[in-house]
Amino acid sequence: MASEKKVVLFISPLPPPAGGIATWTRRLVEMGLPDDYRIRVVNTRKDENQVLGELRRSLRIFLDLYHTLKNHEVDVIHLNTAVAGGGIAREAICLLIAKLFKKKVVLHCRCDVKEHIASMRFLWKPFASRLFKNVDSIINLNKASHIFIRSTYHRESEFVPNFIDNGFYDGLQLIENVSPIVKNILFVGMIIQWKGAGVVIEAARRLPDLTFHLVGRDVDVLSKIELIPSNITLHGELPYAEVKRMMTEADLFLFPSFREGFPNAVMEAMAVGLPIVATDAGAIPDMIGQEGGIIVKQGDVEEVVAAIQMLVHDSNKRQQMSNYNKMKVRNDYMYDAVTRKYTAIYNKTLIS
Structure with a gap:
């Protein structure tokens, strides 16, 4: 008998617009995860740029997250963050909602964390501290972020790169011999x-x-x-x-x-x-x-x-x-190798 698939809930944008994190999320949804994980998404995409639009956006995200956790089976949450401004407060509140439902949360930092924290207004830094100190696991994208997270928040994090999807090379003629002349x-x-x-x-x-x-x-x-x-x-x-x-x-x-x-x-x-x-x-x-x-x-x-x-x-x-x-x-950086690192982190987080 096949084992029942575990569910990971992505709190992450989907296109449009087709930004880096949104495109990453779409590809994961389209291609799926290994190790018997299936994906749900709370879509955090922007609706408007105005302050009122941001407030409506946050309320939509909170309600979507609450109803998803109340009405659907979720094993682990994958929370993407750009570690930026008011977004960090919204993500801290998402963490609070997740913990109300006793869910494990993996925080995925999609930036150079040290640089973003350094440029962050003082108002938002307590939210960042709460977020980094209370999630269950942390993924980073570079060594500088790993060192900063360890020294500032006394947390370990795991490096996982972005990926090239399996269809990237289809019909593509790679550069085998460079041109003798640069043009x-x-x-x-x-x-x-x-x-x-x-x-x-x-x-x-x-x-x-x-x-x-x-x-x-x-x-x-x-x-x-x-x-x-x-x-x-x-x-x-x-x-x-x-x-x-x-x-x-x-x-x-x-x-x-x-x-x-x-x-x-x-x-x-x-x-x-x-x-x-x-x-x-x-x-x-x-x-x-x-x-x-x-x-x-x-x-x-x-x-x-x-x-x-x-x-x-x-x-x-x-x-x-x-x-x-x-x-x-x-x-x-190929899709299969990178996504297995994600699921290994989910598995380790669930038993911690």
Whole structure:
């Protein structure tokens, strides 16, 4: 007789809009979890940006969580957090509701926790402390978060990376042999200052012989720049398949972000075999190490330009980086391996 499936309840957004956590949640729902777990979701997506909209959103989440726990079987709760502002208070209240029903809660930190706590207003920090100290287990996305959580909240946490889903490679032509000549530099992400889009534009200005492709929605950068360099091509938001195709046609991936958790764009660029030039934000140093790319200082255009120029003139180094990145993703970031880490944490949490 088949064993009855356990139920994990995700408190997490679903698309639309198709942000990083929302897309992650959708893929898990579509593909399922191993080890006899099935998924329910309390959808935390934003409805409006206004304060009143946020209040309605929080009330909707609390009521949905309460009724789900009252009317459905749930074994463990997977609570995603960006460790940000009023969201941390909402998540602390979700934890309180879960504990009223005596449910185990796994907190999944989707950011660099140290950086987000440092920039958080004093008002919200007690909620963060309550959340980290009272959940049953904690998942982090990078070493810096693990160290901070241990030193600040005296809690252990487990590193689990994001994943590449099993269909990522379908119909995709990976980079097997890098081009001897570098022509195209690719950036994928919101066109926003904290993603380093301004740094990309300034680097392009200093490297007029290269073409810089920016894929993503403009938030706060382009309207403030009088003259966009002629060697920049703005593609806006593109379908996922088109983004992957552009990755396979690029020569380098540039990602000078100022803050990250575990950036999917970098992982996907690695998967196709792109050499990386990126900052040390979040998990990026853990992802590419010294073998998969070059780490540059945040906001340092000169370092970005120098790193690109070095790789332009060293195709052997780019080939080594390409090979390393493809192998790293295959070994560490595939869906089956990562989701088994989730279910192992659920199992350990349930018996603790």
